[in-house]
Amino acid sequence: MKAQRISKIEHGTPVSLIVNGQEIQAQAGESIAAALLAAGQRQISQNSKSRAPRGYFCGMGMCFECVATVDGVPNVRTCITEVTPGCVVETGS
Amino acid sequence: MIPRKPDTTEIAIVGAGPAGVAAAVTAARAGASVTVLDEYARPGGQYYKQPVHTDGGPSYPHSLASTIQQGRELLEGLSHPGIDLQCNTLAWNISADELVLDLYSPAGARALQAQRIILCAGATERAVPFPGWTLPGVIMAGAGQLMLKAHGLLPGKTFLLAGTGPLLQLAAVQLLEAGAQIAALVELRSRTEFLKSAAHLWRYPDKLGQGFATLQKLLQARVPIKFGHTIAQALGETEVSGAVIMRVDGDGQPIPGSETRFEVDTICLNYGFTPATELPRIAGCEQYFDQDYATYATATNDSLETSIAGILAAGETRGMGGAEVAVIEGQLAGSVAAQQLGFSPPFDQNGLSDKRLQARAVAASLGKMFQLKPGLCALAADDVPVCRCEEVSAGEVRAAIRNGVVQLNQLKPWTRAGMGRCQGRICGDILRQIVAAETGLPLSEIQPFTARAPVKPVPLEVVGGPVAETDTLTWEDHVGGYGVART
Numbered sequence: 001m002k003a004q005r006i007s008k009i010e011h012g013t014p015v016s017l018i019v020n021g022q023e024i025q026a027q028a029g030e031s032i033a034a035a036l037l038a039a040g041q042r043q044i045s046q047n048s049k050s051r052a053p054r055g056y057f058c059g060m061g062m063c064f065e066c067v068a069t070v071d072g073v074p075n076v077r078t079c080i081t082e083v084t085p086g087c088v089v090e091t092g093s
Numbered sequence: 094m095i096p097r098k099p100d101t102t103e104i105a106i107v108g109a110g111p112a113g114v115a116a117a118v119t120a121a122r123a124g125a126s127v128t129v130l131d132e133y134a135r136p137g138g139q140y141y142k143q144p145v146h147t148d149g150g151p152s153y154p155h156s157l158a159s160t161i162q163q164g165r166e167l168l169e170g171l172s173h174p175g176i177d178l179q180c181n182t183l184a185w186n187i188s189a190d191e192l193v194l195d196l197y198s199p200a201g202a203r204a205l206q207a208q209r210i211i212l213c214a215g216a217t218e219r220a221v222p223f224p225g226w227t228l229p230g231v232i233m234a235g236a237g238q239l240m241l242k243a244h245g246l247l248p249g250k251t252f253l254l255a256g257t258g259p260l261l262q263l264a265a266v267q268l269l270e271a272g273a274q275i276a277a278l279v280e281l282r283s284r285t286e287f288l289k290s291a292a293h294l295w296r297y298p299d300k301l302g303q304g305f306a307t308l309q310k311l312l313q314a315r316v317p318i319k320f321g322h323t324i325a326q327a328l329g330e331t332e333v334s335g336a337v338i339m340r341v342d343g344d345g346q347p348i349p350g351s352e353t354r355f356e357v358d359t360i361c362l363n364y365g366f367t368p369a370t371e372l373p374r375i376a377g378c379e380q381y382f383d384q385d386y387a388t389y390a391t392a393t394n395d396s397l398e399t400s401i402a403g404i405l406a407a408g409e410t411r412g413m414g415g416a417e418v419a420v421i422e423g424q425l426a427g428s429v430a431a432q433q434l435g436f437s438p439p440f441d442q443n444g445l446s447d448k449r450l451q452a453r454a455v456a457a458s459l460g461k462m463f464q465l466k467p468g469l470c471a472l473a474a475d476d477v478p479v480c481r482c483e484e485v486s487a488g489e490v491r492a493a494i495r496n497g498v499v500q501l502n503q504l505k506p507w508t509r510a511g512m513g514r515c516q517g518r519i520c521g522d523i524l525r526q527i528v529a530a531e532t533g534l535p536l537s538e539i540q541p542f543t544a545r546a547p548v549k550p551v552p553l554e555v556v557g558g559p560v561a562e563t564d565t566l567t568w569e570d571h572v573g574g575y576g577v578a579r580t
């Protein structure tokens with residue numbers, strides 16, 4: 001399920017980032033979670049015990065379900081971290 | 094690690110939501126130098142979150158544009174030269190004796206000492222556990238709103254909103270205006286309860302009018318509103334593909350045989366809020382049980398001083414109240430703190446206090462209308478994870494209760510519930526409900542988890558532990574989630 005960018009709203013300058021080795025398009029200023037959802041990637045982390053898929057949930061930095069490795073730093077909350085051009089994101093851990 | 098001398102400021106404010114910003118602007122205009130700290134990249138908090146791409150002009154859904162505009166006007170005050178706004182900065186600890194906050198930002202760790210500290214940490218949305226609630230695509234209603242407000246992004250196509258209270262209806266209207274399909278809005282209260290409780294608002298025609306206008310928009314758009322129902326299951330393998338709702342009895346207990354299924358890709362939840370009270374509790378500020386919202390919050394006197402000298406609290410940290418209350422309390426707290434330091438604030442404090450009491454009275458009426466119902470705990474069948482981080486099931490929690498556990502802190506060693514990286518922020522309130530339902534104790538006698546620093550997981554070296562290489566950093570190198578010092 002891809003999140004939809006609302007067409008009549010002006011969006012930011014395009015930037016690209018690398019997610020699990022693939023380049024995706026995002027917009028400057030948006031959170032990494034927003035970029036992932038817009039690219040159709042809903043599973044962001046997995047539970048450390050059951051390995052069950054987890055994704056964007058609270059949107060406000062409280063639940064830690066949206067964590068990914070960003071530019072080598074693990075456990076970054078993607079919902080409150082903005083994209084930077086060319087940033088490298090590894091999801092699923 | 095060699096302790097560094099703390100930076101200093103006259104007034105430190107934690108949180109740049111409506112309360113914190115109003116406090117900062119008021120105190121700075123009185124002449125005080127103010128430092129505002131917020132964990133997020135931009136100020137605004139929850140309600141006044143601003144769009145990242147545009148100025149939120151007319152292209153925004155109508156119901157969002159006016160809030161964005163109001164927020165922008167308030168936030169413009171932050172450009173006052175007396176205000177130092179530090180975003181991306183988590184206040185992870187507080188020392189009550191010296192009025193020192195420990196800070197962590199990507200630039201590293203620091204401490205900040207102030208003559209007054211105003212805590213404006215806001216609140217967290219609340220959900221109840223049900224089968225499938227951890228699937229990607231099940232999100233909080235506010236999380237859906239934030240995607241829309243901040244990013245102009247609809248997080249799905251076909252939505253089901255479930256829970257109780259006015260936020261659900263507001264979120265539904267905003268999603269609709271942005272082009273979403275809404276399969277149903279599922280409200281816990283029955284239609285009769287809803288109308289009866291709305292009658293309590295007769296003294297506040299503004300609120301009543303706003304509420305009915307929102308409802309009217311949903312009815313005009315033919316959104317099915319399922320009063321007296323709850324979400325009962327999220328369907329799907331790796332993400333949401335459907336939802337099952339059930340009718341509930343007066344206690345909120347789902348009625349077997351009443352299941353209805355919807356094809357949806359996104360489920361938005363809101364069963365009310367829990368005030369964020371970690372820092373005030375670490376500081377030792379007295380807490381009280383807010384009967385109207387059935388949650389614990391930070392106690393203050395009428396001047397918004399907590400029980401700890403030099404520490405004030407405003408906005409949702411001291412009890413759910415909404416954005417209007419948060420702004421008024423921010424102004425009052427900023428004013429009181431500035432006056433205590435010898436400045437002359439621009440406000441008549443008596444006038445502000447009166448306004449505050451009125452706004453709080455409206456909020457109290459709303460709280461009473463939309464409390465959780467104990468029967469909802471039945472949705473958390475024994476195999477449903479209640480603690481999402483540690484995947485502790487409702488069955489494990491109930492077994493611990495049968496063995497004599499009556500407080501959340503006792504649950505930790507038994508089950509690890511609340512010991513994961515969210516530190517009990519998501520499950521804490523619901524665990525209190527389950528303990529109350531199982532033991533028959535009143536909610537007011539069940540205390541939240543003890544708050545401990547760091548309030549969010551931070552790398553071990555920040556709290557003085559061994560330095561880890563960032564590329565090998567794991568949760569064990571963090572304190573505050575899975576880490577040391579959490580036993």
Ligand SMILES: Cc1cc2nc3c(=O)[nH]c(=O)nc-3n(C[C@H](O)[C@@H](O)[C@H](O)COP(=O)(O)OP(=O)(O)OC[C@H]3O[C@@H](n4cnc5c(N)ncnc54)[C@H](O)[C@@H]3O)c2cc1C
Pocket residue numbers: 107108109110111112113130131132133137138139140141182183184185213214215216217218234235236238260263369372407408409410414415416417419548
């Ligand atoms: C998702 C959501 C939707 C809401 N929608 C509405 C609505 O439609 N109408 C309404 O009246 N109310 C709404 N509320 C209630 C609401 O929170 C507000 O009324 C208002 O935003 C409260 O203002 P505040 O300043 O108390 O807190 P907030 O706006 O929540 O701001 C708190 C700020 O403190 C920061 N913070 C917290 N702890 C720390 C820390 N330790 N270190 C650094 N920074 C920290 C946070 O990052 C945040 O920016 C909503 C709340 C939520 C959570």
Ligand code: FES
Pocket residue numbers: 055056057058059060061062063064065066067077078079080
């Ligand atoms: S979605 Fe909860 S922390 Fe990011």
